Amino acid sequence: MKKRTQFTDRDVTVLRALGLQVRLFGQRQLADALWAGDVANARRRLNRFVDMGLLQRNVVMARPLPELLSPVFVWQPGDENPDASQIAFQLQSRWRYRALRSTVIFLPTDITVNHFGGRNKTVMSAQVSHDLGVSEVWLWFCCNHPSYAKAWRGENLITDNEPGQSMPDAVLVDSNDQPAMLIEFGGDYEADRIAAFHDDAVLRGLPYQIW
Numbered sequence: 001m002k003k004r005t006q007f008t009d010r011d012v013t014v015l016r017a018l019g020l021q022v023r024l025f026g027q028r029q030l031a032d033a034l035w036a037g038d039v040a041n042a043r044r045r046l047n048r049f050v051d052m053g054l055l056q057r058n059v060v061m062a063r064p065l066p067e068l069l070s071p072v073f074v075w076q077p078g079d080e081n082p083d084a085s086q087i088a089f090q091l092q093s094r095w096r097y098r099a100l101r102s103t104v105i106f107l108p109t110d111i112t113v114n115h116f117g118g119r120n121k122t123v124m125s126a127q128v129s130h131d132l133g134v135s136e137v138w139l140w141f142c143c144n145h146p147s148y149a150k151a152w153r154g155e156n157l158i159t160d161n162e163p164g165q166s167m168p169d170a171v172l173v174d175s176n177d178q179p180a181m182l183i184e185f186g187g188d189y190e191a192d193r194i195a196a197f198h199d200d201a202v203l204r205g206l207p208y209q210i211w
Contacts, residue, residue, distance in 0.1 A: 005052065010034055011045070013142065015054060018108035019116030021154045021170070022135040023123050027104035029065070029132065033139040046106050055106045062103040063129040066094040068136050068211055072186060075198065076207035084194040087210065091186035091194075105132070133185040134169045137211045148172055151180070166200045168208070182208035 007015075014034065018025065031042035049055040073087050105128065113120055123131065134154075141149040151172040170183040182201055186194075194210070201208045 005048065011049075014046075015049070015108070015112055016116050017135075017138060017142075017149075018055070018106070019112045019118040021149075021152050022138050023121045023131045023154070024105045024107045024128070025135050025139075026062070026132050027106065029136055029139060030106075033143055043104075050106075053109055054112045056109055058105050058107065060103055060105055060125060060128050061100040062105075062132055063095065063098045063100055065129075065133055065136055066098070068133075068140055071209040071211050073210045074207070075201065077202070077205055082194070082198055084191040084198065087186075087194050088189050088191040091189050091210075095188055100129075103128070103132070130185065130187050133187070133211070137183060137185050138170070140211075152183070166197060168197070168200075179204070179206055182206050184208065184210045186210050 014025065014030065027043060027046065028039060030046070031037060031039040035042040035045075046055060047057065050057050072090050073082060075082060107123060108118075110120065138149060138152055141152065151174070153171045153173055155167050155169055168182040169185050171179045172181040172183060174180040182197075182204070184197055197208070197210070
């Protein structure tokens with residue numbers, strides 16, 4: 001007889017996030033954030049969920065993430081317009097010399113997505129590094145600002161886009177489930193992409209953070 005798996009709060013946090021809020025997690029980033037750096041213990045637990053059909057394990061090529069301790073830029077309505085070129089320079093500089101390397105990632109299966117009421121996500125290999133960065137921001141909120149992590153709506157759940165609006169990586173919602181803040185993880189962004197993201201936030205009348 002198989003032993004029944006008891007799900008801990010940490011287990012539910014990981015599975016729920018993958019079902020609703022982020023596309024994927026890296027094994028190392030989960031271990032660092034939620035298993036106190038114990039990769040072996042994290043790997044054992046995550047592989048258990050693979051065996052149960054809740055997660056899918058892949059090995060991909062991705063760039064190691066820069067350390068994320070705070071947003072690169074924060075803006076709210078009434079502030080001056082940002083220097084998009086300077087923000088782009090900061091974002092591009094932190095990615096310099098970060099070569100692709102083999103990375104273990106975990107994705108949700110349909111069972112997990114359907115259980116939490118999420119939507120299926122398409123993961124593109126060219127965007128894995130970016131997706132890991134978005135997940136890293138969510139993990140930072142989870143560990144340091146849990147209310148923000150709970151208010152996080154990943155791009156697969158954002159349905160309020162209209163023609164001319166860009167799709168942020170995430171939206172934080174208020175107690176009425178209305179958009180309250182835009183969240184973006186910055187890759188090798190050019191200044192025009194930063195400016196377009198800012199212009200969209202202005203049209204929405206929403207503050208934002210670029211990580």
